[in-house]
Amino acid sequence: MRLFISRPLPDAVVxxxxxxxEVTVRTDTTSLSQDQMITSLRDFDLILxxxxxFYSAQxxxxxxxxRAKLLANFGVxxxxxxxxxxxxxxxxxxxxxGAVTDATADTAMTLILMTARRAGEGERMVRAGRxxxxxxxxxxxxxxxxxxxxxxxxxxxxxAIAARCHHGFGMDVVFFNRSPKNPPFPARQLPSIHEVAAAxxxxxxxxxxxxxxQHLIGADTFTAMQPHAILVNIARGEIVDEAALIVALxxxxxxxxGLDVYEFEPKVPDALIARENVTLLPHLGTATLEVRTAMxxxxxxxxxxxxxxxxxxSPV
Numbered sequence: 001m002r003l004f005i006s007r008p009l010p011d012a013v014v015x016x017x018x019x020x021x022e023v024t025v026r027t028d029t030t031s032l033s034q035d036q037m038i039t040s041l042r043d044f045d046l047i048l049x050x051x052x053x054f055y056s057a058q059x060x061x062x063x064x065x066x067r068a069k070l071l072a073n074f075g076v077x078x079x080x081x082x083x084x085x086x087x088x089x090x091x092x093x094x095x096x097x098g099a100v101t102d103a104t105a106d107t108a109m110t111l112i113l114m115t116a117r118r119a120g121e122g123e124r125m126v127r128a129g130r131x132x133x134x135x136x137x138x139x140x141x142x143x144x145x146x147x148x149x150x151x152x153x154x155x156x157x158x159x160a161i162a163a164r165c166h167h168g169f170g171m172d173v174v175f176f177n178r179s180p181k182n183p184p185f186p187a188r189q190l191p192s193i194h195e196v197a198a199a200x201x202x203x204x205x206x207x208x209x210x211x212x213x214q215h216l217i218g219a220d221t222f223t224a225m226q227p228h229a230i231l232v233n234i235a236r237g238e239i240v241d242e243a244a245l246i247v248a249l250x251x252x253x254x255x256x257x258g259l260d261v262y263e264f265e266p267k268v269p270d271a272l273i274a275r276e277n278v279t280l281l282p283h284l285g286t287a288t289l290e291v292r293t294a295m296x297x298x299x300x301x302x303x304x305x306x307x308x309x310x311x312x313x314s315p316v
Contacts, residue, residue: 001045001307006032006053009074010289013296020304021046038063046306048299049081050074051283052265057085066090070306072299073316075286076100077236079209083316093316094302097156099294104285105160108204108234111258112149112165114279115230116142116202121276142201142228142255144169150200151175152193152217153207153235159183161204161234174199193217197224202232209236217241222248230256234285237261246271249278260285 003021005014007029017023024044026032031052032040040047041055041063049055049071060066060082066089071081073095083093114120118141125131125139149165151158154177165171166185173187176196181189190196193216197203203225207213217231218241225231231254233240242263248254249272256277262268265283272278286292301313 002043003046003048003303004040004044005048006040007050007074009048009296010293012293013300016297016300017048017303020300020307034059034062041066041068044068046070046072046303048072048074048303051077051080053080055081055086057082060085060089060091063089070094070303072302072306074295074299077209078316079211079236081316092306092312094299094306094312094314095316096295096298097314099291099298100286101156101160103288103291104157104234105164107260107281107285108157108161108206108232109164109168111232111234111260111279111281112202112204112230113144115232115256115258115277116144118277120279124276142230144171144202146170147201148172148174148199150196150203152196152203152205153177154181154183154187154189155206155208157234158204158206161206162187165202193221194224197221197229198226201226201229203229205231205233205235205239207235207239209238213239215239215241215244217245219244219247222253225254227252228255230254230258232258234260237263237265242269242272249275 001021003017003023005025008027014025037055037059047068055071068091071086071091071093076095076097078095081093086093118139122139149171151162154175162173163185166173174190174196175187176190176193205217216239258279260281260283305313
């Protein structure tokens with residue numbers, strides 16, 4: 001079977017793929033164009049796409065006679081794939097949950113600590129030669145230990161972040177989730193995002209992307225937050241209304257933000273880049289060799305199972 005891999009992947013993943021399939025690996029690191037997606041659907045049996053490869057209903061319709069039978073997504077998030085349209089065209093869809101949980105939670109902790117303790121601002125000061133030496137009131141930030149963490153979305157990743165905050169930093173945990181959750185540590189489920197935003201010192205977004213969560217976090221949320229509180233987003237950029245976030249920062253409604261994802265990624269608004277109280281990472285959530293290899297291996301598990309006529313390991 002012919003397999004198309006849309007971006008370079010760790011060598012171990014590609015080596016395994018070549019043992020099972022006739023493989024074409026695209027060497028470009030940017031998102032697929034519409035023409036490239038259409039060609040992949042027509043010319044290959046299996047496709048391994050990833051974030052930014054927008055297999056929309058329009059692309060699927062335009063492809064006409066589709067040869068492909070599986071989109072084995074590299075990543076837990078699959079909002080770039082119209083799953084209903086794919087299935088209507090005879091394609092199965094899988095993803096790579098689980099493999100990303102700890103790395104993404106670690107990135108959330110990085111953003112929490114960097115933003116609360118003004119680490120990015122401090123590093124820029126040192127590198128620019130502007131540091132004049134220690135003094136008692138220099139760069140006073142938010143003390144994280146013992147604060148209240150608010151989690152929006154208590155799935156695998158949300159629970160991993162909350163567990164780190166509770167066990168590692170003695171934080172109280174409040175959260176919003178559409179269905180009831182009983183995590184294995186003290187945590188209070190509140191009935192609305194607004195109530196979580198009002199109760200916490202640090203608000204972390206950990207819900208899936210997609211039409212249901214677009215601009216889930218906007219002006220109302222920022223109005224509810226305390227002026228010393230910070231926002232952290234490690235989920236999907238479009239969940240947060242960036243324009244409303246900029247307004248809230250400019251107005252002092254919140255104290256800062258830590259972002260690993262952006263609404264119009266890879267474009268980052270100049271208004272965010274210019275702010276010292278915003279930590280900006282280039283979508284590093286799962287960026288370790290071990291994790292990216294594990295993600296690729298789970299995608300391969302799905303591909304090999306499908307080729308053998310077996311159930312998918314992690315179907316969408």
